[in-house]
Amino acid sequence: MKKGFVFDLDGVITDTAKYHYIAWKELAAEIGIEIDLKFNEQLKGISRMDSLERILTLGNKNDAYTEVEKEALATKKNTHYVQLLQSLTPDDLLPGVKTFLDEAKAKNIPCAIASASKNAPFILDKLGVMQDFDTIVDPATLKKGKPDPEIFIQAALALGIEPAEAVGFEDAQAGIDGIKAAGMYAVGVYSGEELHGADVIVEKLTDLNIDELLAK
Ligand code: B16
Ligand code: MG
Helix, strand or coil: CCCEEEECCECCCECCHHHHHHHHHHHHHHCCCCCCHHHHHCCCCCCHHHHHHHHHHHCCCCCCCCHHHHHHHHHHHHHHHHHHHCCCCHHHECCCHHHHHHHHHHCCCCEEECCCCCCHHHHHHHHCCHHHCCEECCHHHCCCCCCCCHHHHHHHHHCCCCHHHEEEEECCHHHHHHHHHCCCEEEEECCCCCCCCCCEEECCHHHCCHHHHHCC
């Protein structure tokens, strides 16, 4: 029996990947690196600094900046990204999310957010769903990012359950790998990219039957 749900944010609750892409593309262009949508797939679920490193690797510029300069580049990208987030409203919830969260609440199933994003509380507030989550893992407390299972294990423990008693929801391969490494049941949310290793793949959360999911 499963007793709790652990959700990724970007790609599962809302689609912020398009805003990350706009902000990274502009920052990369400023330092002479061109990124496209295909490359952007690699950045899903990956932390801000790891995303910057991947962009610098693409442009063969890993050694071109000091750590302080890299922090400044990441901060510049984030400032632009947060500006783009200002327009978020509850209409930006992905299809089926609110219905699914309401059903979980009605069944007293605790819910957590396991997102690599340091902007998660701000985003959930803009979307009007902050109160639907019992806990949000602070990614600043993590030693390793996805695909390491740490964030998912921490989320389950914060809900007061064992990882094996949790269902994890992810749109990115790094996240599915982390959920499975945590020993959890993995729901892949299909966003156009192939996902390997998920226990089930859906296009929207309401394609799932909660009672059947809890019985896994
Ligand atoms: P921030 P998730 C991830 O969110 C994004 O998919 C990834 O592209 C981003 O770099 C990361 O959050 C960090 O975000 O710069 O806001 O701290 O999919 O783990 O919810
Ligand atoms: Mg995601």
